[in-house]
Amino acid sequence: VKSWAFIPSDKVNEKSIKEKVDYYRMIDEGYCFACGEEVVDYGFIEEFVMNLEVEYGVNIVAIGYDRFNCISTANKLEAEGYTCIEVRQHSSVLHPATKLIEESILNGKFKYSRNQLYEINFANCKVAYDTNLNKYVSKKKSNGKIDMVVSTIIATYLLNIEMIESLNDFVIQTI
Known part of the structure; x- marks a missing residue:
């Protein structure tokens, strides 16, 4: 996984103080990009x-996205020319991807490009369960x-869809 964050240029100082994260250093390290003024510049992100x-x-x-903004x-x-897929932000949709990421981490198979901001996002995460025990x-x-983690969950969701669809290319016969 390689993940980046985007922050409005005029809010770097304010967000650094409020979130207790040195966004100036995160920008210098290449983990985050300051773009736009009061809000992020979506043209830059595009x-x-x-x-x-x-x-x-x-x-x-494919590019997975949350409908919001x-x-x-x-x-x-x-x-x-890109394929964009809206990914509903609901436990029933995101549970399998969340579970797969957790299992990959616990089994030592989760690999990511070193990124302190990404690690902070993971440390911020709290897992919850719905009434069906979906994580x-x-x-x-x-x-x-936690946006960088959520984007990883969305990407993992799309990866799962791609893997399931590729299974449709196989025929399994048992005797």
Whole structure:
């Protein structure tokens, strides 16, 4: 996993004090990008996403997004040829991905590009359970920002969908 955060340029000092995170250092380390003034510049984020394939030599199969504040960006990315999938922020949807990440961490199989801000996001997370005992990361119960972890859960959700769909290409026969 390689994850980044985005912060409004005019809010770096305020958020550093409020969240007790040195965002100036996080920006210097490349874990976070200051863009926009009072709100993040979604144009910057869109360009960032569209440059990932060239920058890292990867192929973007799909982009998962939370409907909140992202519909315009998803539409722009789709216009550029990307597949964008809305991922409902509900425990019944996110439970399998959350569980898979937890198991990967506990089994020592979860790998990520060293990033102190990402680690802070993980430390902030609090897991909750719904009435069906589906596990999810609760923004309301968490102690600070967890957006980088939530984006990893969304990406894992999409990875699971891709893996399940690829199984449809196989035929299993038993005798």
